[in-house]
Amino acid sequence: MRLLDDVPLTEDEAQYVDAARAANTVRGYRSDWREFTSWCGHHGHQPLPAAPAAITGYLTELAQAGAKVGTMSRRISALKFAHQLRNLPDPTGHARVVAVWEGIRRTHGAPVEQSTPLMPPDLFDVLDACPTTKTWKTPGRPAEPDLAGTRDRALLLVGFVAALRRSELAALAVEDIDDHPNGLVLTLPRSKTNQTGEETELVVLPRAANRDRCPVTALQQWLSLAGIVQGPVFRGVGKNNRASTTALNPGSINALVQAAITRAGLDATTYSAHSLRAGFVTYAHLRGASDRAIAHQTRHRSLATLGTYVRVQQAWTDNAATQLGL
Structure with missing residues (x-):
C-alpha cells in the first residue's frame, strides 16, 4: 500500500x-x-x-x-x-x-462488551497478592526484592489512579513524569483522543495516606529497584530479576493485569487492562465525585461518554425501585 x-x-x-x-x-x-x-x-x-x-x-x-x-x-x-x-x-x-x-x-447490534471494573476492595486483594520477595534455588544466593511484583504493583496503582489506557501505560516514559508538592504529574504527549499531539494532556498521581496503596510510592519504588532513569517506565522483567531495556507492549500489559487478578484468586475472564480505567470511573462515582471531576482525570471530552461506564454497582444507587416498600 x-x-x-x-x-x-x-x-x-x-x-x-x-x-x-x-x-x-x-x-x-x-x-x-x-x-x-x-x-x-x-x-x-x-x-x-x-x-x-x-x-x-x-x-x-x-x-x-x-x-x-x-x-x-x-x-x-x-x-x-x-x-x-x-x-x-x-x-x-x-x-x-x-x-x-x-x-x-x-x-x-448488541451493547459493547465492557471489562469488569477493578476497584477496591478487589484491587487491594490484587495488590496484596503481588510477590514481594524473589528467592533462588541456587544455594547461598540471598533473596531479593521481587522486581516483577514491584512493577505489577506500580502498574496497577498508576493505571487505576491515573485512569490510563493500556496504550498510555505502555508509552509512558520517565521524561513524562514531573514532581509536584502533592505527588506527581504525568504528561501524555499522545492518547487515543489526541493522536496528533496537538494538545498535551496532564494527569495527576496524588500521594495516598496509606503507603501500601500509594501510586507515587509504588512507582518510585519500581523505578529505583529497576534502575530506570530514562526511557520507558513499564518494562519486562527477566528470570534474572532484572528489567529489560524495552517497553511492554499493550498486549503484555493486558496479560499482566489478568495474571495479577488470577494470582489473587479471582476469575480474570471478564477483566482486562481497561478494568483499571473502568474501575477508577466507577469507584470515583460511587465515592461521590462529579462527572466533571472524573472527566478531568480521564480526559473524556464529552461528559456523555462517561455514561458508557455505567456498571451494575451504579444501577442500585439512588434508584426508586429500592424504595417501594414491597
Whole structure:
C-alpha cells in the first residue's frame, strides 16, 4: 500500500503515511485486508477495487457466522483505508453497502462488551497478592526484592489512579513524569483522543495516606529497584530479576493485569487492562465525585461518554425501585 497515485512515494513520504494511523490500527487493517482478499479469492471476487456486491456478500457471511458488529465495523474501515491508499473511490459508501450494513447493525447490534471494573476492595486483594520477595534455588544466593511484583504493583496503582489506557501505560516514559508538592504529574504527549499531539494532556498521581496503596510510592519504588532513569517506565522483567531495556507492549500489559487478578484468586475472564480505567470511573462515582471531576482525570471530552461506564454497582444507587416498600 505504497501508492497514493501513479507516482511512487519517497521513503520520507512513506514514513509519514505510516505515521498517519496508530501502529495497532495499521496492524489490524493489514490483518483485515488479508482476510478480505482471501475471502474474495474463494468467492471469485476482485478485492481491489472491490465491488459493492463483494462487500455486502462478505459482511453478510460474517454476520451470519456470528461476527460482532464492532469487528465488522473495523473490517469496513480497513476496506475504506485500502482504497484510499490506492486513490480509488470508496466502495463502502455505495448505497447497497450502506443499506446492508444498516440492516446488519439493527439485526445483530448488541451493547459493547465492557471489562469488569477493578476497584477496591478487589484491587487491594490484587495488590496484596503481588510477590514481594524473589528467592533462588541456587544455594547461598540471598533473596531479593521481587522486581516483577514491584512493577505489577506500580502498574496497577498508576493505571487505576491515573485512569490510563493500556496504550498510555505502555508509552509512558520517565521524561513524562514531573514532581509536584502533592505527588506527581504525568504528561501524555499522545492518547487515543489526541493522536496528533496537538494538545498535551496532564494527569495527576496524588500521594495516598496509606503507603501500601500509594501510586507515587509504588512507582518510585519500581523505578529505583529497576534502575530506570530514562526511557520507558513499564518494562519486562527477566528470570534474572532484572528489567529489560524495552517497553511492554499493550498486549503484555493486558496479560499482566489478568495474571495479577488470577494470582489473587479471582476469575480474570471478564477483566482486562481497561478494568483499571473502568474501575477508577466507577469507584470515583460511587465515592461521590462529579462527572466533571472524573472527566478531568480521564480526559473524556464529552461528559456523555462517561455514561458508557455505567456498571451494575451504579444501577442500585439512588434508584426508586429500592424504595417501594414491597
